[in-house]
Amino acid sequence: MSDPLSGPLARPGHAAPGPPLWLLLELTYRCPLHCVFCYNPTDFGNIGRELETAEWLRVLEEARALGSVQLGLSGGEPLVRDDLETIVAAAHRLGFYTNLITSGVGLTEPRLQALQEGGLDHIQLSFQDSTRRMNDFLSSTRTFELKSQVAALIKKYRYPMVLNVVLHRLNIDHVEEILQMAERMGAEYVELANTQYYGWAWRNREQLMPSRDQLRRAEEVTARFRERIGARMRIFFVVPDYFETRPKPCMSGLGRVFLGIAPDGIALPCQAARMLPGLTFPSVREASLRSIWYESAAFNHYRGEEWMREPCRSCPERGRDFGGCRCQAYLLTGDPANTDPVCDLSPHHHLVTEAVGRAERRQTPLPSEQPLVFRDHRNGKGTQA
Amino acid sequence: METIDTTARPAIGGGFRLQWEPAQEAHVLLYPEGMVKLNQSAAAILTRCDGVRTVAEIVADLERTYTLAGLAADVCTFIAFAVERTWLELRQ
Numbered sequence: 001m002s003d004p005l006s007g008p009l010a011r012p013g014h015a016a017p018g019p020p021l022w023l024l025l026e027l028t029y030r031c032p033l034h035c036v037f038c039y040n041p042t043d044f045g046n047i048g049r050e051l052e053t054a055e056w057l058r059v060l061e062e063a064r065a066l067g068s069v070q071l072g073l074s075g076g077e078p079l080v081r082d083d084l085e086t087i088v089a090a091a092h093r094l095g096f097y098t099n100l101i102t103s104g105v106g107l108t109e110p111r112l113q114a115l116q117e118g119g120l121d122h123i124q125l126s127f128q129d130s131t132r133r134m135n136d137f138l139s140s141t142r143t144f145e146l147k148s149q150v151a152a153l154i155k156k157y158r159y160p161m162v163l164n165v166v167l168h169r170l171n172i173d174h175v176e177e178i179l180q181m182a183e184r185m186g187a188e189y190v191e192l193a194n195t196q197y198y199g200w201a202w203r204n205r206e207q208l209m210p211s212r213d214q215l216r217r218a219e220e221v222t223a224r225f226r227e228r229i230g231a232r233m234r235i236f237f238v239v240p241d242y243f244e245t246r247p248k249p250c251m252s253g254l255g256r257v258f259l260g261i262a263p264d265g266i267a268l269p270c271q272a273a274r275m276l277p278g279l280t281f282p283s284v285r286e287a288s289l290r291s292i293w294y295e296s297a298a299f300n301h302y303r304g305e306e307w308m309r310e311p312c313r314s315c316p317e318r319g320r321d322f323g324g325c326r327c328q329a330y331l332l333t334g335d336p337a338n339t340d341p342v343c344d345l346s347p348h349h350h351l352v353t354e355a356v357g358r359a360e361r362r363q364t365p366l367p368s369e370q371p372l373v374f375r376d377h378r379n380g381k382g383t384q385a
Numbered sequence: 386m387e388t389i390d391t392t393a394r395p396a397i398g399g400g401f402r403l404q405w406e407p408a409q410e411a412h413v414l415l416y417p418e419g420m421v422k423l424n425q426s427a428a429a430i431l432t433r434c435d436g437v438r439t440v441a442e443i444v445a446d447l448e449r450t451y452t453l454a455g456l457a458a459d460v461c462t463f464i465a466f467a468v469e470r471t472w473l474e475l476r477q
Contacts, residue, residue: 019408021420067408097402097415121402122417160400162417189417349469 018260019067034374037201042044045380048264053083062289072094077339079106092119104150160352168208194240198272203277247340355383389461393475396436
């Protein structure tokens with residue numbers, strides 16, 4: 001690899017970025033599920049034509065040459081693409097570690113066999129809840145039985161069973177049942193990831209935000225379960241950042257390790273970044289990945305610290321959290337260069353505590369005031385969030 | 386940490402992959418959604434863990450290659466560390 005310091009990035013106060021180690025291909029926004037907490041753009045129905053197989057393969061080659069090693073294949077539901085096997089096999093030959101991030105819908109035995117033969121390294125299966133009723137309600141489909149069969153199939157092909165369950169107000173009280181379900185399935189890893197409020201989840205934020213009490217109970221249940229089950233099952237509990245006082249180091253800083261490619265070929269420094277105003281994200285149809293990663297204005301904009309405002313600009317913690325999440329700053333304050341309002345040093349922190357306060361005051365855990373908006377094609381023609 | 390039987394044959398653990406990355410000028414160990422960048426000693430040991438050679442043979446090979454003596458304790462400590470993290474599994 002050529003020395004990026006001699007390239008166009010050699011400008012003062014701007015450290016040269018390393019390679020995009022983590023490549024995420026969102027192969028499609030099409031999905032058989034309609035989850036209310038999906039982070040996909042709420043106007044996905046208006047997004048342009050998906051990349052063709054040959055275009056994805058070129059992206060893989062270019063990314064590998066830049067030094068990408070971890071490959072995530074997601075969407076939407078990546079199994080909707082009938083060239084997934086071709087893409088996995090090509091990625092494996094190039095030396096990627098391949099991770100399939102799936103709802104499991106469409107993962108038949110012949111397909112899993114072909115994926116394994118092609119060199120698929122890892123599968124992460126998402127569940128919406130432990131009960132059929134809630135799983136099916138939250139994803140607006142009937143998929144629970146199917147997912148359980150897929151879980152058995154994943155075990156049969158000797159992949160580690162990695163379950164991801166997105167938590168929120170409507171299912172967080174079921175954490176014990178969720179963990180018991182995971183145990184029955186022989187899961188080795190369980191990620192209990194509290195909802196992050198982007199895309200559809202942002203639209204449904206008021207209904208999805210848990211109360212502090214719910215969160216505390218869920219953490220207690222998780223801790224007890226962890227103690228009982230020991231090393232047999234590793235449980236990650238991702239706390240919702242609205243309840244924190246310091247922001248997450250989103251993407252380890254934009255443009256530092258993560259490169260995402262949307263279904264239409266738009267390159268993004270974070271899956272949600274498409275919403276950020278004032279930036280034109282380049283397409284892999286029009287530019288090389290090398291020039292996109294190292295030279296494009298969109299990828300350079302939030303690198304380094306020049307873009308930061310106070311209180312980040314002079315904060316001793318700015319090198320640790322990079323000011324938090326640009327998308328969250330934008331959604332909550334209207335300006336992506338502001339400090340992520342999750343930080344209690346942010347002058348906008350009240351926007352976060354007020355949202356949590358509203359969740360606190362709500363009595364019933366079920367939605368009542370306004371209906372949940374399911375991520376479907378009809379709703380997906382709507383407004384950008 | 387367990388003591389390492391020097392007749393055991395260590396192999397890279399299931400789900401892990403060891404490879405040289407030119408962009409990082411280092412060996413890396415890849416696992417689901419993650420990566421460990423290895424230093425030279427760790428890489429020198431792990432690249433020899435092929436499930437065929439015994440720990441004793443690996444130690445002898447390292448001592449020969451780097452013209453050093455008395456590496457057994459350090460190598461065993463590292464192998465135990467790697468087994469604990471499931472980077473390595475021990476075969477008989």
